[in-house]
Amino acid sequence: MKEQKIIAKIISDAEEKALATVAGAERRAENIIAEARAAAARSREEQLALLSARHAETLRRREINARLDCNKLTLSARREVIDAVFDGALQKLCALPEAEYAAFIGKLLSKHAEGGETVVLSFRCGCREKIAALPVIKEKNLTVSKEYGKFSGGAVLVGGGYDKNLTFEALIESAREEKQAEVVAALFG
Numbered sequence: 001m002k003e004q005k006i007i008a009k010i011i012s013d014a015e016e017k018a019l020a021t022v023a024g025a026e027r028r029a030e031n032i033i034a035e036a037r038a039a040a041a042r043s044r045e046e047q048l049a050l051l052s053a054r055h056a057e058t059l060r061r062r063e064i065n066a067r068l069d070c071n072k073l074t075l076s077a078r079r080e081v082i083d084a085v086f087d088g089a090l091q092k093l094c095a096l097p098e099a100e101y102a103a104f105i106g107k108l109l110s111k112h113a114e115g116g117e118t119v120v121l122s123f124r125c126g127c128r129e130k131i132a133a134l135p136v137i138k139e140k141n142l143t144v145s146k147e148y149g150k151f152s153g154g155a156v157l158v159g160g161g162y163d164k165n166l167t168f169e170a171l172i173e174s175a176r177e178e179k180q181a182e183v184v185a186a187l188f189g
Helices: 002-094 098-112 128-132 135-139 168-188
Strands: 118-122 143-149 154-159 162-167
Touching: 002 168, 098 128, 098 135, 098 154, 098 162, 118 128, 128 143, 143 154, 154 168, 162 168
Parallel strands: 118 143
Antiparallel strands: 118 154, 154 162
């Protein structure tokens, strides 16, 4: 009988120990699950914060790109307006009445001709005879070419080894370089 009590005691102790081990394992499992949930919550919060920061950065970049695109469009529109101003000036020069056109060419020749050059006029010039009759032609011993140049208006002086570009396109381009800042200030200032 003593043996039976010892066996019962061993079994009872083993059952208690098993219950204690199971209870301990369950507590550890609950702790591990709680820690995993807490880590998952922290990770979720970190990911949300990171996502929020990325979202804010994406919005900031898109705003910057939108501003740049807007500035590009504004600059392009301003360029078009400035181009239209100078193109309009070229068209007005080319459309001068014959008497004014000839007088303008005469002033250009007086200022730029050195003497002995050939004057090549624009293919659009309809007042070749008026220009050939200008006093500056005789004074500076200039010759008016019978051939016309392929430019909108004005003239080209052809001399011994050099050409002087007095075309309206060249004059407008020169004026553009000198006066563009003033035009921009007047239009957009």
